[in-house]
Amino acid sequence: MAADIPASRWPLSAQGAVPWVTTIARLVLGGVLIAAGWLKIGTPALSVQAVKAYELLPGGVATAVGYGLPILEIVVGALLVLGLLTRASAVVAGLLMLAFVAGIASAWARGLRIDCGCFGGDGTLAAGQEPAYLSELLRDAGLVLCAAWAAWFPPGRLALDSALGLSDPPDHHDDNEENVS
Amino acid sequence: MSKGAREASARDRIAAQRAAERKRERRKRLMVISAVGVVAVAAIGLGSWYAASQDTAETPALAQAPATVNSDGTVTLAKAGVTGPVVDVYEDFQCPACKALETSSGSTIKNLAAEGKAKVVYHPVSIFSAEPTKSNSIRAGAAARCISDGKQWLAFHDKLFQNQPSETVEGFALNDLVSWGEEAGVTDPAFPECVTTQKHAADQESQSARVMREAKITGTPTVKLDGKDLPNEVAFVPAKLREAVLAAGQ
Known part of the structure; x- marks a missing residue:
């Protein structure tokens, strides 16, 4: 069973695919983050409102998150697309996605009727619109997997980390782990 | 100095050189990583500040229109x-x-x-x-x-x-x-x-x-x-x- 064998003992053909999968995971996750941040960054007032719609954070914190989240998403997304500080960016992106999953699940559990506000908007549903919690959760869970893969097998092909010599050289992997994280 | 001792010191020198080189490389890598990290954090901070400044309400005028x-x-x-x-x-x-x-x-x-x-x-x-x-x-x-x-x-x-x-x-x-x-x-x-x-x-x-x-x-x-x-x-x-x-x- 191939799945039980560590990556280093996979057949060569599969080993060659791992960095490309990382690249795809980086591009998908980074692309979604950039789009999500870009659609929110022009309307800080609505971004704050969308955070408040979850009724989870106290007012001042919700406001700070509303102002900071769009630019955080864009910066982390750009780092992932470029493959720069791949492992750290993937960890941050994964934690973000886990926070979104927790927020949406909590809104669902409390019976709120909101839009996730992921790609702009103020968190309120349009007239006649039903909450789409399940699909939002599945999408974000998929992105958590992308983040986990990119954090596990950084930096993948076409990454600035490799071009700048920032990725872990295979011979003294342990030395550099602390630098990256 | 005996031949054996000379060879040993040459080996030590090479080893020391390699270690120094590794150290230099490591320091350089650390500097690039820190620089990118600082730029990223600064961009996030500036962006948040700009968002807050965009969302600053005007002071209400004392006399309102009828x-x-x-x-x-x-x-x-x-x-x-x-x-x-x-x-x-x-x-x-x-x-x-x-x-x-x-x-x-x-x-x-x-x-x-x-x-x-x-x-x-x-x-x-x-x-x-x-x-x-x-x-x-x-x-x-x-x-x-x-x-x-x-x-x-x-x-x-x-x-x-x-x-x-x-x-x-x-x-x-x-x-x-x-x-x-x-x-x-x-x-x-x-x-x-x-x-x-x-x-x-x-x-x-x-x-x-x-x-x-x-x-x-x-x-x-x-x-x-x-x-x-x-x-x-x-x-x-x-x-x-x-x-x-x-x-x-x-």
Whole structure:
């Protein structure tokens, strides 16, 4: 069973695919983050409102998150697309996605009727619109997997980390782990 | 020095050289990583600061433009003789995004009217179809219709947004609406009964349906400048809203 064998003992053909999968995971996750941040960054007032719609954070914190989240998403997304500080960016992106999953699940559990506000908007549903919690959760869970893969097998092909010599050289992997994280 | 000792010291030198090289490389890598990290964190900090600065509300002018309550429940805010540009504000007292609009751009809208740069028309509508938001919104909208003085209406309008209930609970209770009206300066003796009997609830509902249809409102808040919808990126950013209205008045 191939799945039980560590990556280093996979057949060569599969080993060659791992960095490309990382690249795809980086591009998908980074692309979604950039789009999500870009659609929110022009309307800080609505971004704050969308955070408040979850009724989870106290007012001042919700406001700070509303102002900071769009630019955080864009910066982390750009780092992932470029493959720069791949492992750290993937960890941050994964934690973000886990926070979104927790927020949406909590809104669902409390019976709120909101839009996730992921790609702009103020968190309120349009007239006649039903909450789409399940699909939002599945999408974000998929992105958590992308983040986990990119954090596990950084930096993948076409990454600035490799071009700048920032990725872990295979011979003294342990030395550099602390630098990256 | 014996041959063996010389070879050993040569080996040591090479080993020491390699170690130094590894150390240099490691230091260089650390510097690049720190530099990228610092730039990323600085970008996030600057971006957040910029977002906050974009969302800074104007200080309300001391003297407001005269407000007139119209027979259809809309309220006009304009200095005498100012007929344009026209800023139409469609909002629902229960809608959180409308509260966000009021918090960010509300003072800009009123200031533009006070400066004689725009004629502002408020259209309070009830857009919700599910409970408890539907009844909350109609109670508040119907109560606002009990006020015939423009200045008092505007103060009541601000009070309603300040006290907006969550969308998940029943709010805008009738006795609260009465006391907020009195705090807003309403002195009309018929006001409390008008609110508690919900005299204008049916009007509020039918007017909302008509406005939504005729003005093609798909959600609240909608801000129109001379009949055209302003994008959220303008309506919700005070400085950009001011710029757009001033440009329309040129």
